[in-house]
Amino acid sequence: MKIIAVGMNYAEHNKELDSTLILPEEPVIFMKPDSALLKDGKPFFIPDFSKEIHYETELVVKISRLGKNIPKRFAHRYYDEATVGIDFTARDLQRKLRESGNPWEICKGFDNSAVIGKFVPVNKFNNIQEINFHLNIDGKRVQQGNTADMLFKVDEIIAYISRFFTLKIGDLLFTGTPVGVGPVAIGQNLQGYLDEEKVLDFDIR
Template identity: 75%
Template sequence: MKIIAVGMNYPLHCKELHATEPLPEEPVIFMKPDSALLKDGKPFFIPDFCRQVDYETELVVRISRLGKNIAERFAHRYYDAVTVGIDFTARDLQRRFRSEGKPWELCKGFDNSAAIGDWIPVEQFATIQNIRFRLDIDGCKVQEGNTCDMLFPVDRIIAYVSQFCTLKIGDLLYTGTPAGVGPVTIGNHLEGYLEDRKVLDFNIR
């Protein structure tokens, strides 16, 4: 199982973190190792190697078929469920790595940096490109988005990624975060929602 993630896939998020950079012309892809997965409501422990860990709430897609060089018009056949996930980012490390022109996988791929919620079959939604999702922290909404605002829709991302690496059953696709990212602190209670259904619930320690 591999975790494929998309950066800079919502215009307003691009502006909040990369205001001086143009919008990407193709999907920005990075990977997380399987050791990054945090599931079953287990707590997230802030690591001691950074001073700021930010939440990035995302729609996550579960790959259900083996595929390579998938045509965009057939991509919908290759996933079966969606949920809410959190792409945790060691933001201070990311800023330093970027300023030094170094790869920044370590600030994204550390242990437990990919929280994942409960799966909902994709057929329960009219279209994957019009799903509302949000994150509440301590009972207050802090981030929300709709997949209709993606720069690159899910099927296009799948077609793009499958040119480079074979998609396998159980692979996870984190599809990017909207505007509103921010830091977590010890004691926070995080709840993630698809439409009005809570699918993610865990604590920060």
């Protein structure tokens, strides 16, 4: 199982991090190891190597068919479930790595940094590119987005990724985060929603 993620896929989030409106010409892809996966409502323990762990709320789709070099027009056939996920990022490490021009793996791929909720069928929605999603912390909405605002749509991303990696059943695609990322702290409760359905619920410890 692979965890594939897209960076810089919402324009306002790019501006939030870099103070400029970065519009990448192609999807920005990074990977997380399978040890990054956290599911079933298990708690997230803040690691001791970072003092600034940020949540990044995302739509996550699960690959349902084996595929390579998938044309964009057929990409919708390769997933049938979606959920809300959290791409936890050690922001202090990320800044340091970016400044030195080094890879991002340790700030993005550490253990339990890829949280996923309960998957729901995508046919429940009229259009995967018109889904509202949001994150509540301790009952307060802190981040929200709509998949219509993606710079690269789900089917485009799948077509692009499959040029380089064979997609396998069970692979997970984190599709990028909208504006509104922020830090987490011990004792908080995080709840993620697709439209108004709660699909994610876990604690920070």
